[in-house]
Amino acid sequence: MIERHLVPGQPKPYSHYCHVVRGGDHVWVSGAVGIKADGTIPAGTVEQFRVALDSVDACLRAAGAGAAQVVKVSIFMTDISERAAINPLRIDYFGENLPASTLVEVSQLVDPAFRVEIEAVAYTGP
Numbered sequence: 001m002i003e004r005h006l007v008p009g010q011p012k013p014y015s016h017y018c019h020v021v022r023g024g025d026h027v028w029v030s031g032a033v034g035i036k037a038d039g040t041i042p043a044g045t046v047e048q049f050r051v052a053l054d055s056v057d058a059c060l061r062a063a064g065a066g067a068a069q070v071v072k073v074s075i076f077m078t079d080i081s082e083r084a085a086i087n088p089l090r091i092d093y094f095g096e097n098l099p100a101s102t103l104v105e106v107s108q109l110v111d112p113a114f115r116v117e118i119e120a121v122a123y124t125g126p
C-alpha cells in the first residue's frame with residue numbers, strides 16, 4: 001500500500017508532488033526548504049537549515065517515522081563553504097543514528113532566496 005501525505009503546517013508544494021510518501025516500510029521525504037509556515041524565508045543558511053530540518057521531521061512523523069529510521073539524507077546547498085555551520089544541527093538531530101549522506105553544492109534552488117534543501121529516505125521495518 002502506498003500512502004501520499006500533504007502535511008498540515010508545511011509549505012504548499014511548488015509543483016506536482018506531495019511532502020512525503022510511504023510505501024510499506026519505506027518513507028521518502030520530498031526536498032524540504034527553509035520556508036516558515038507564515039511564508040517567510042530566513043536570510044541565513046543555518047536558520048534555513050533548521051526550518052528545513054524541522055519540516056523533514058514533521059513529514060517523517062506524518063508517515064510514522066523519525067530521525068532514528070532515516071537511512072539516507074541528501075542536502076543541497078548554494079554555498080558549500082557553509083557546511084560546517086549546519087553540521088551541529090545535523091549532529092543534534094541524528095545523534096548516534098548516522099544515515100548515509102550526500103551533500104552537494106548547487107547553483108540555485110527553486111526560489112533564489114533558498115540556500116539549502118534537504119530530502120530524506122527512512123526505513124521503518126524490523
